[in-house]
Structures are given as C-alpha cells and as structure tokens.
Amino acid sequence: MATKNCSQNTEKHDRRETNCSVFLCHEKPDANQPVICNPDFFVERFRHEHPQIFADLVLSNITRLIDLPGDEFAQLTGESVPKVPTSTGFLRSFNFRKRKEKGVIFGAPLTEEGIAQICQLIEYLSKNLHVEGLFRVPGHSLRQAALREMLNNGTEIDLETGDFHPNDAATLLKVFLGELPEPLLMHRHYHAHLKIGELTCFDEKGNKTNVPDKARQIEAFQLLFMLLPPANRSLLKLLLDLLYHTARSQHMNKMSAINLATMFAPHIIWPKNVTASDLQGNIEKLNNGVAFLIRHSQKLFKAPVYIKEYARLFYTGSKTLQSNDDLNLSSGNKTGSIAAIATSSPSHSVRSIAGETSSTSDIKPSENQSYTESCLRELYKQVNSMPESAKKKKLIRRFEKQPDSNSSAETRTPFIKRHWRSRSAGGIVKRKASTEKENGTLQSLPPRS
Structure with a gap:
C-alpha cells in the first residue's frame, strides 16, 4: 500500500x-x-549527532581532491576569518544606508522563515520559465517595491492574480540574494570554489590536461555543499533547481546556463563589498563555476556513496576499523566487508569497515562507546604521524578543544605533551605548573595491572 x-x-x-x-x-x-x-538517513543523522567528526570526514576528502594551503584550509574550517576587501566612497555609504533600511527578510541573515517567503517567488517563477529574458530583463520598480514590502511583512502573496510580472519576481529574487549579509555560498568557501573549477583530467602519462574532470568536480561540490549551514543548503538547492529548469527552457526564454551564471554569480559567490576590478581574473572562473553548478545541480546534493556507507556502518556496527589508502570503494564480498574510501591526507582518517554488520538494536551502549573511542584513537594516531606543519598544529588545537568524554587520556596525552606551545612567559609558567600537577596526579594513581 x-x-x-x-x-x-x-x-x-x-x-x-x-x-x-x-x-x-x-x-x-x-x-x-x-x-x-x-540512503541519506544515516548521513543526516551522523551530521546532526556528530557534527565535528562528520566535518572532519568531509574535509579529509575535500583535501584529497583539491590542494588548499594553510590559510585557505583554515578559512574553509572557520578557524581563520577570510579577508574581505572593503569599499569606499559612494558604494560604502549606499551599503550602510541599505543595512539601516533592511526589513524582516531583505538584508537579514538567512533563516528558514525567510526561505519560506522567498519560496513564493521561486514557485511563481517555476511556472513562468517561458518568459524571454527571465532574470536578465528588469522588472518595474514600483511593483518590486510593493512586492518587497509584502514579503518583509510576512504576507502570503497570490502572484497568479496578474498584479505582478515574472520579471518583477526574478529581479527581486536577485536583490534578496545580493542583500544577504554573507553570500549564499559563503566567504569561507570562496577559495575552494576556485580550486574545484581548476580540476582537470590527466593523460595516459599522468600529465595534467586542459580537459575538466567533471566527475571529480561533482564529487568535490557534493562534499563542499555538505559543509554549508542547513538554511544555505536548502535555499541553494531550490535556486539551482530553478535555474537548471530555466536553462532547459532556453529555446523559449533565451537564457542559457552561462547567461544565468553571469546574472547570479555576483549575488551568490562574490565576496561582499568587492567590485569587478577587485576580482580581476577570477570573474570568468566564478561565472563558469556557477554555470557548472546549474548544469549539474541534480547531482550535487547527494552524498558520495562512500560517505553514505561510512555513516550507515557507523550506526549499524562493524567488527574492525582499519586504515585503507587505496582510495577505492570496493563492493561487499562474501563476508559482507565494505571498504570506505580513505584519504590521501593523514590529518583525517576514513577507515575501511570490515566484518558482518549487525542491527542497531543489538549494539549495547558500551560497544557504541568503545567503537567511537577506537575511531578517535585511530584519528589521533594519524594526525600525530603527520610531519610538522602549520596545518598539523591547527588540527592538534582542534583535537584539544574536543570534550574528553569521547576519548581516553591515553589518546590525548601524547598530543598535549608534544605540541603544547606558549606565546608568552606567563603561558610557560602556567603550562609548567599544569604539567607538574598532572605528573603528581599520575604518580598518586595505583599502577595498572
């Protein structure tokens, strides 16, 4: 039924x-x-219940696909704030005035309530894809002002009455995206988008070619979009789906994927307060990148198969967790073993999961805790074996911030002792005192049998 x-x-x-x-x-x-x-149930559950472990898993695979130097990687993880050029003169005063006049929806941070209001525009536009010059031809300013006020007031609008034109809704959608405090694709992801666009195929001799590697680009975008906040991801999916079907109707509306990308790239990916001259040679890359997102939008919001399998086996249980560096997802054999993809970067370990899976209801709480601790111990060992670098130090600091409930003292102590750093004499004194206190505590404990 x-x-x-x-x-x-x-x-x-x-x-x-x-x-x-x-x-x-x-x-x-x-x-x-x-x-x-x-297939996405365990992925979403994993993301919700273990956000940091999930983020590390996704980041490890992103760094396997694209090369992000220390500062760009720190921006992607949120440890470093991206440097956004500031505008001066008239543009700066205009933006300040616009912020003062912002309403409930326009100019405010993105929320699910705001998306619900904007969905009225998206649904209306999806029924008018035949309009020539959609998103390129501007609407009427007075009608746009009235529609904007109604959206800001939370009014449910019947756009089918004929009071508004599709060009009004299309222009207002771009205005809404352009007035978000942060671009829909986020400042911290800016460099990752540029690097993904540079992924190309290799020839038989292993030399890099000029042919885009679409499969790797799609995989990288799938991973990157899983790092977006839920509201950004929801609206991005709705937007790209609308633009995808708009491009498919280009025989009527004369708007191809690259035409649409040219219209929307400044609103969803350009850093705020940045002019075209500031971006210099990156405009073409950004336009081509957004056009790629439009053309392949139907594939970009699915988790890679190895992420799905890892999340599923994380909850259904497994017998062993071992490191696997062949970067291949092998099919299950007679014993039911499945290899999850491993990362080329030792900073994050994605382990192959072998053995017969068991039902979630058969796993005891103590077994779940032991499973998680074994995962973390393996992850700590991988990071500890990395060569000394700025990236390693940042990862170590992240591990030290994690609560001790998911890891034992044996897994954390080596990191703390080997990688403590001080930026002042006061820091040296504090850490020396803390170390002596720790040693005194350890000496007072009875020896293990």
Missing part, C-alpha cells in the same frame, strides 16, 4: 517538485537491515 501511494504521488508531481524521499526495499530484507531504507 505504501509503495502504491508513493508511486501515485510521484506521477502527480512535476519533476521539479520533491518526491517521496523514503522508499521501500523490494528485495528480500536482510535480518541486519532496516525494512525502510533512505
């Missing part, structure tokens, strides 16, 4: 709309597998 209803709903919905995300397995169910299977 559930399968029949789901199929009926799928037939009723347009392809642009969201279909049933939970599907039933038609194969004979395994005793160790749930009956209802959603």
Whole structure:
C-alpha cells in the first residue's frame, strides 16, 4: 500500500517538485537491515549527532581532491576569518544606508522563515520559465517595491492574480540574494570554489590536461555543499533547481546556463563589498563555476556513496576499523566487508569497515562507546604521524578543544605533551605548573595491572 501511494504521488508531481524521499526495499530484507531504507538517513543523522567528526570526514576528502594551503584550509574550517576587501566612497555609504533600511527578510541573515517567503517567488517563477529574458530583463520598480514590502511583512502573496510580472519576481529574487549579509555560498568557501573549477583530467602519462574532470568536480561540490549551514543548503538547492529548469527552457526564454551564471554569480559567490576590478581574473572562473553548478545541480546534493556507507556502518556496527589508502570503494564480498574510501591526507582518517554488520538494536551502549573511542584513537594516531606543519598544529588545537568524554587520556596525552606551545612567559609558567600537577596526579594513581 505504501509503495502504491508513493508511486501515485510521484506521477502527480512535476519533476521539479520533491518526491517521496523514503522508499521501500523490494528485495528480500536482510535480518541486519532496516525494512525502510533512505540512503541519506544515516548521513543526516551522523551530521546532526556528530557534527565535528562528520566535518572532519568531509574535509579529509575535500583535501584529497583539491590542494588548499594553510590559510585557505583554515578559512574553509572557520578557524581563520577570510579577508574581505572593503569599499569606499559612494558604494560604502549606499551599503550602510541599505543595512539601516533592511526589513524582516531583505538584508537579514538567512533563516528558514525567510526561505519560506522567498519560496513564493521561486514557485511563481517555476511556472513562468517561458518568459524571454527571465532574470536578465528588469522588472518595474514600483511593483518590486510593493512586492518587497509584502514579503518583509510576512504576507502570503497570490502572484497568479496578474498584479505582478515574472520579471518583477526574478529581479527581486536577485536583490534578496545580493542583500544577504554573507553570500549564499559563503566567504569561507570562496577559495575552494576556485580550486574545484581548476580540476582537470590527466593523460595516459599522468600529465595534467586542459580537459575538466567533471566527475571529480561533482564529487568535490557534493562534499563542499555538505559543509554549508542547513538554511544555505536548502535555499541553494531550490535556486539551482530553478535555474537548471530555466536553462532547459532556453529555446523559449533565451537564457542559457552561462547567461544565468553571469546574472547570479555576483549575488551568490562574490565576496561582499568587492567590485569587478577587485576580482580581476577570477570573474570568468566564478561565472563558469556557477554555470557548472546549474548544469549539474541534480547531482550535487547527494552524498558520495562512500560517505553514505561510512555513516550507515557507523550506526549499524562493524567488527574492525582499519586504515585503507587505496582510495577505492570496493563492493561487499562474501563476508559482507565494505571498504570506505580513505584519504590521501593523514590529518583525517576514513577507515575501511570490515566484518558482518549487525542491527542497531543489538549494539549495547558500551560497544557504541568503545567503537567511537577506537575511531578517535585511530584519528589521533594519524594526525600525530603527520610531519610538522602549520596545518598539523591547527588540527592538534582542534583535537584539544574536543570534550574528553569521547576519548581516553591515553589518546590525548601524547598530543598535549608534544605540541603544547606558549606565546608568552606567563603561558610557560602556567603550562609548567599544569604539567607538574598532572605528573603528581599520575604518580598518586595505583599502577595498572
């Protein structure tokens, strides 16, 4: 009955709309597998319950695909604030005035409530993709002002009455994106977008070519989008889906993917208060990057298969966790072993998970805790074996900030003793006193049998 209803709903919905995300397995169910299977369920659960471990897992695979120097990596992780050029003169005073006049939706930080209001524009535009010059031809200023005020007041608008033109809604959508305090694709991801656009194929001799490596670019964007805040990710998916179908209707509206990218790149990826002259040679890269997002939008919001398998086996349980550096996801063998992709960077370890999986209900709390501790110990060892570098120091500082509930003293002590650094004489005194206190505590403990 559930399968029949789901199929009926799928037939009723347009392809642009969201279909049933939970599907039933038609194969004979395994005793160790749930009956209802959603491939992204464990990924979302993993992201929600273990955000830092999930972020480290994703970051490790991003750095496997693209090379991010220390400062750019620190920006991606949020440890360093990106340097955004500031504007002067008229543009600066205009932006200040615009911030003072911002309303509930426009100019405010992105929220789910704001997305719900903007969805009215997106839904209306999705029904008017035939309009020639959509997103390029500006709307009427007075109608836009009235529509903007209604959205700011939280009014539910019936755009089908004919009071507004699709060009009004299209222009206002760009204005909304342009007035966000931070670009939809975020300042910290700016350099990663540029690096992903530079991924190219290699020839038979291993030499780099000028042919874009679309598969690696899609994989990198899938990982990068999983680091976006939920609100940014939700609106980005809605926006790219709209632009994707707009480009598919270019025989009517004369708007190709690159035309749309030229219209939207300044609003969703350019750093704030940056002019075209500031970006210099990066404008073409950014436009091509946004065009790539539009063309491949239907694939970019799916987690890579190895992330899905790692998240699923994280919860369903496994017998062993070992390091695997072959960078391949192998299929299950007779014993049910599955290899999760490993990273080329030792800063984050994605382990292959072997052994028969067991039902979540069969795992005791103590086993779950032991499983997590073994994961963290392996991760600590990998970081500890890295050569001395600024990146390693930043990772060590991140580990030291983690709560001790998920790791034992044996896993954390080597990091603290080997990598403590002081920036002042006071820091040396404090750390020396702390070390003596720790040693005194350790001496007072009875020896282990």
